[in-house]
Amino acid sequence: MPELPEVEYGRKVAASVLQGRRIVDVHVDEDPIVVDGVAAVDVERAMRGAKVSAVGRRGKHLWLELDRRPWPTFHFGMTGAFRVPAEAPLILEGGAKTPDMTWPPRFTKIRLRTDRGAELAMTNARRLGRIRLGDDPAREPPIGDLGFDPLVEMPTLAEFRRRLGHRRGVLKAVMLDQTFAAGVGNWIADEVLYQAGLDPRRRIADLDPQEQRALHRHLKGVVNKAVAVDADSRRFPKTWLFHHRWGKNADARTSEGMPIEFVTIAGRTTAWVPDRQR
DNA sequence: CTCAGTGTTCAGTG
DNA sequence: TCACTGAACACTGA
Numbered sequence: 010m011p012e013l014p015e016v017e018y019g020r021k022v023a024a025s026v027l028q029g030r031r032i033v034d035v036h037v038d039e040d041p042i043v044v045d046g047v048a049a050v051d052v053e054r055a056m057r058g059a060k061v062s063a064v065g066r067r068g069k070h071l072w073l074e075l076d077r078r079p080w081p082t083f084h085f086g087m088t089g090a091f092r093v094p095a096e097a098p099l100i101l102e103g104g105a106k107t108p109d110m111t112w113p114p115r116f117t118k119i120r121l122r123t124d125r126g127a128e129l130a131m132t133n134a135r136r137l138g139r140i141r142l143g144d145d146p147a148r149e150p151p152i153g154d155l156g157f158d159p160l161v162e163m164p165t166l167a168e169f170r171r172r173l174g175h176r177r178g179v180l181k182a183v184m185l186d187q188t189f190a191a192g193v194g195n196w197i198a199d200e201v202l203y204q205a206g207l208d209p210r211r212r213i214a215d216l217d218p219q220e221q222r223a224l225h226r227h228l229k230g231v232v233n234k235a236v237a238v239d240a241d242s243r244r245f246p247k248t249w250l251f252h253h254r255w256g257k258n259a260d261a262r263t264s265e266g267m268p269i270e271f272v273t274i275a276g277r278t279t280a281w282v283p284d285r286q287r
Numbered sequence: 288c289t290c291a292g293t294g295t296t297c298a299g300t301g
Numbered sequence: 302t303c304a305c306t307g308a309a310c311a312c313t314g315a
Contacts, residue, residue, distance in 0.1 A: 011293035
């Protein structure tokens with residue numbers, strides 16, 4: 010459940026179960042997603058019996074704020090989600106055609122239960138996710154190294170321009186850089202550049218003030234809108250590129266009938282509309 | 288059998 | 302130092 014809006018939805022799901030509750034039982038799989046010399050039992054020990062005051066998020070990272078240290082942190086990688094029973098996942102994992110409503114769901118890596126009997130699971134089909142422990146995760150790497158979070162700490166236009174001034178690279182690469190804007194991933198980067206009317210191959214240093222303003226406005230706009238609808242893509246505006254970018258069809262077109270091009274930039278498939286992006 | 292994918296990191300090059 | 306590329310990680314279905 011990769012980008013900022015999907016992770017924010019995961020934060021809300023976890024908070025709905027955990028906030029103010031005590032974790033009475035937890036099972037963590039011994040799996041490569043548990044890293045940095047941490048064993049599954051270490052994560053279990055950190056969580057079992059602890060009371061959760063809040064679920065934090067910055068960019069694509071989540072953590073549990075407990076009444077003792079260390080705190081567990083979570084990253085979903087290319088796939089993954091926090092799940093609760095009887096609630097359909099936001100994104101289908103493992104190439105599923107229909108929502109997996111079994112419990113525990115396929116690809117579960119962590120399961121826990123609270124003093125109210127509520128359950129939460131973390132899934133991670135492709136196992137590129139990460140679980141760590143930290144004494145103050147928001148300030149330690151990797152979370153401490155992140156740039157601004159566009160949902161909760163979107164800079165003013167003046168500050169945004171100042172930060173752009175420190176960057177070289179092409180637009181798409183800068184948008185994907187987590188030390189610039191935390192939580193922007195492949196589809197958000199493309200959506201923002203599409204709405205801002207900017208060619209993803211352009212150099213950041215070549216933007217004029219109006220183009221900088223468009224980038225600022227649409228970054229804020231796309232993230233806020235996606236979060237406002239709980240990252241449910243069926244409720245994204247019909248005009249968004251998002252609805253037409255998947256599958257890499259040679260004849261893919263926007264809602265206005267403009268052809269969509271697919272190129273690789275910064276190592277990622279980039280969907281853009283030459284008729285609209287300069 | 289091959290390939291790509293809503294992500295990150297690391298080694299190597301310029 | 303910085304920008305950039307390609308590979309690696311890991312899994313699944315088209």
